[in-house]
Amino acid sequence: MNPIIQEVTERIIERSKDSRAAYLKKIDAARRDGPLRGELSCGNLAHGFAACGKADKDSLRSMTKANVAIVSAYNDMLSAHQPYETFPQLIKEAVHEVGSVAQFAGGVPAMCDGVTQGRPGMDLSLMSRDVIAQATAVALSHNMFDSALMLGICDKIVPGLLLGSLSFGHLPTVFVPAGPMPSGIPNKEKARVRQAYAEGKATREELLDAESKSYHSAGTCTFYGTANSNQLIVETMGLHLPGSSFVNPGTELRDALTKAAAVQATRLTDLGTEYMPIGHIVDEKAMVNGLVALLATGGSTNHTMHMIAVAKAAGIQVTWDDFSDISDAVPLLTRIYPNGSADINHFTAAGGMAMLFKELLGAGLLHNDVNTICGRGLEQYTKEPKLKDGELVWVDGPKESMDPSVLATVKEPFSSHGGLSVLDGNLGRGVIKTSALREGRSIIKAPAVVFEDQFELQSAFKAGELDKDCVVVVRFQGPKAIGMPELHSLTPPLGVLQDRGYKVALVTDGRMSGASGKVPAAIHVTPEAYAGGDLAKVQNGDIIELNAETGVLQVHVDDAEWAKRSKKTADIDRHLEGMGRELFAGMRNNLTGAEEGACSLFRTQEQRK
Structure with a gap:
């Protein structure tokens, strides 16, 4: 072994x-x-x-x-x-x-x-x-x-x-x-049309046509x-x-x-x-x-x-x-x-x-x-x-790969490591998927742009407010807050910014889809903002470092200022009512943190007591 x-x-x-x-x-x-x-x-x-x-x-x-x-x-x-x-x-x-x-x-x-x-x-x-x-x-x-x-x-x-x-x-x-x-149309083509739509360069009909040929x-x-x-x-x-x-x-x-x-x-x-x-x-x-x-x-x-x-x-x-x-x-x-x-x-x-x-x-x-x-x-x-x-x-089974560009060997792998890193620092702990990142994308250090809702990011992107180097923070998305939705819909706009030459990254206590990875993303950050995590302290303009090579997730704010800075609260009520969401209030309250499986099924030691 x-x-x-x-x-x-x-x-x-x-x-x-x-x-x-x-x-x-x-x-x-x-x-x-x-x-x-x-x-x-x-x-x-x-x-x-x-x-x-x-x-x-x-x-x-x-x-x-x-x-x-x-x-x-x-x-x-x-x-x-x-x-x-x-x-x-x-x-x-x-x-x-x-x-x-x-x-x-x-x-x-x-x-x-x-x-x-x-x-x-x-x-x-x-x-x-x-x-x-x-x-x-x-x-x-x-x-x-x-x-x-x-x-x-x-x-x-x-x-x-x-x-x-x-x-x-x-x-x-x-x-x-x-x-x-x-297999439908190539995934690369599907991603291209998605980004074109995000930029306003493809119509909804063209986007739906591409998606329908992919999921067919x-x-x-x-x-x-x-x-x-x-x-x-x-x-x-x-x-x-x-x-x-x-x-x-x-x-x-x-x-x-x-x-x-x-x-x-x-x-x-x-x-x-x-x-x-x-x-x-x-x-x-x-x-x-x-x-x-x-x-x-x-x-x-x-x-x-x-x-x-x-x-x-x-x-x-x-x-x-x-x-x-x-x-x-x-x-x-x-x-x-x-x-x-x-x-x-x-x-x-x-x-x-x-x-x-x-x-x-x-x-x-x-x-x-x-x-x-x-x-x-x-x-x-x-x-x-x-x-x-x-x-x-x-x-x-075959003794060798039929297509080394898709399936490699241990002797000649695509990478020496599996492409997942744990990040740790004064913002908490999170994970980052690096296997899909282009070379040079694993270290980002830039000012924070903070959102309390994923839909605010879409508006800012369309208004041109994100055309700069930035670390986008989307918080109050964790398990206890709103059930930890996937934020895969953020990938196209962030991908557009990256392709425009900006250094961008995402930091969130929410989830990203298994289909994500192009944009460096510190995800599942725990403790989540809603449960007292320090992600709730971040302000616009704070310098955030995301370093997948050293495992660092750090906001560069003076220690004394950071210690006295209050934690922001968010109005999440609109995510808790309607479309059946009110029926899950008890389950949301019992969800553990991301590193504990974000699970409501097992009693904690405190609950047993």
Whole structure:
């Protein structure tokens, strides 16, 4: 093993010793001999299979056949989730063929950040993850099931499904992807039209035409944002079938993989000899593997919160310093938009997950002594799924990259580090994604221009007030303030300023999309301004230094003046009412800081007292 990866793993294990032991004790207590439904009363059980056909009722009464829960994030407004419409029937047929039963246990909400970007609905986005976790727990609460299948892809949905699944950590659980849409217009062209529109050089019709040619069919968006980062991480953690993450929907191979995932869920139950619950797969080494893969591919910064929350759900304590140290040890092996011009389909064609596993395992960057849904170890994940004479088989993946401009090797990486840094200073702590930055953009020192609302920035940009070197501060965007919306809509105007030759950066306690990265951005700054963070002290004209090379986030104000300067307050009421936002007041109040996962699901030590 790489010594840094080993050291980070060991300190996570040591740090998590008590909490992980308590988690394992909890899920072991939930395990019983035979199916859990065997403990249900006759009335409970009759309710549980009342709508089943006679054959399924007989199977469920026998207590010898597996019952697989289907939990789905299907809706047909999200392109990524529309293919799930047909999955339950495929799953039920595949499970029936091996003599078991599958029931649709429940649906979870699924919202699209691409639709809500810059709109009131975005204020619910991050909190939807915790709602999904709770909805997953409700779906599994009936104690009718021997294993579970999780159908979800996008930004908050997979982390939410993971959080909910881990609360039922005694159940074997398989995640089932649906795959990316085929490639549309190049991402570089889409970005060009967006910036042209921001400058008034393209019409709305031209912008809509470009966006429609990019997001054009069923399937996941093809850029390397949070959705595709989710799929890559879940496969690396051993919760997908090998090579299943990025197979396009509506293909025979996709359907074959879905059926195979369903069958695999029946093999892992406590009824047989291969019992493998999700709580025994998601351990400290699996979490580190997920972080390694995320950072080796320049994945979404949203996971600096999601992975911390998911780890906590499994009794594991991960910090931003773990991210930073792993990033220093892991080379950057992919160039997928926004870190390059290729999309996720190009990555797959270049060698995809099989090649990535081969490189990371060969360099000692992944733990191989881990559990997966397919057994012990990750060698099987260096293989690719294929259909031969109608049968699903796995064959050896490519020995070298099919396109070195998209997928590199550890010996000749795009960068010696993973492109994520933790920033620290008198403004608090934050993270910055550097993998997509052009050379010379990692250090910015300029006067602050302060906004209390992301929409104020748009007005200032249009008025020409930002045509200068500046560090744009957008505060009161954190979890407790307004639910921590993504601020991806700020990327086009800031990108325009950068292209005009100005040195610009963003500092915010809000989030940026996994599709962001061109403009240097210190994001997720914590403590957030609304919760007493010093970001609330910054004034227009203060000199702010953002240095990704030394890890500094500093405002250069005399110490004595800084100490006596009062913290600004903001009127955020308009973000708390209307469009359903008033229903989330209690959840907002309970959200932890960004470095604690921005999560409302776990009681803090203070709350326990």
